[in-house]
Amino acid sequence: MNAAAAPKIKLLSHGFSIDHPDPKIGDQLMADALGVADREAMHGMIRQLVKASVSGESPDEVNLSFMMSMVKSIRPRDSVEAMLVAQMVSVHVMAMRCAHQLAQADDLARHDSAARALGRLARTFPAQIEALNRYRSQGEPAIKVQNVSVGDGGKAIVGNVTQHARVIVSDKNPGSAAQDAPKAARARPRRDSAAARREAQA
Known part of the structure; x- marks a missing residue:
């Protein structure tokens, strides 16, 4: 609906x-302009805005007209938005008074209090x-990330990834050194035996 x-x-x-x-x-x-569902909610919202428009000791029609115009221009779509928009407009009016x-x-x-x-x-x-x-x-x-796969070269693929994440372990990792130690131990005797046969043939 047109706010006007x-x-x-x-x-x-x-x-x-x-x-x-x-x-x-x-x-x-x-009620449509304020974004509320029924007459009771609409009248309650207007009463609150009337009280917030008070200047001196009585409601100010100019203030109220401005506040209603601002609420309508923001176009609240339901009761939650209606309450929040009414608060926003009231806070603005109070800020300008301060x-x-x-x-x-x-x-x-007075200066410090107002500030x-x-x-x-x-x-x-x-x-x-x-x-x-x-x-x-x-x-x-919303954008949901279901899995992150880190491949060789440190590139990450974000999205619906079916593969499990790969973990690259640095050579400096103590666990990696411990796992590689038996392989080195098994490889070393073979090199020593080959050297021994060459010496025997010489």
């Missing part, structure tokens, strides 16, 4: 209303983006 087609939210003295001539259609359009407080700080204590809060929020936001991207990509096929 979603209805707007109007703040009332006792809450909010969805600005649409047909309440049922308005509820459905808003940035405003930092710019207006007239003493060191610390801004730093934490600024680190949280990219982590939320990463979490959303990771969640959205979970349905993509």
Whole structure:
């Protein structure tokens, strides 16, 4: 659904209303825009965003309009994404408030407090983006390595390999030297016997 087609939210003295001539259609359009499954989830999400939009002591309609627009533009696809996107938008709004407080700080204590809060929020936001991207990509096929075969020359074949891995043992390996020792011992007498026969014939 086009995000621009979603209805707007109007703040009332006792809450909010969805600005649409047909309440049922308005509820459905808003639920689709927020990525939630039903009316209860949609109303709960909007109430939370209304509270996050508070400026001073009361909700701010301009803030709320901005937050709703951002949520719609990111297009959450299910309830998990809807909650995460609402948090992302809220964190951004809070970060900008801290940035405003930092710019207006007239003493060191207020400056340090705003700077610390801004730093934490600024680190949280990219982590939320990463979490959303990771969640959205979970349905993509993963590349699995089933076996690794190391052949002569140190070349590795990665993929569906049916052969067992080959291990090349260095000549400096103590185990290799111990295995080669009997072969050397057996070969040495043959060389000595041949030399002895040549000396006898001479």
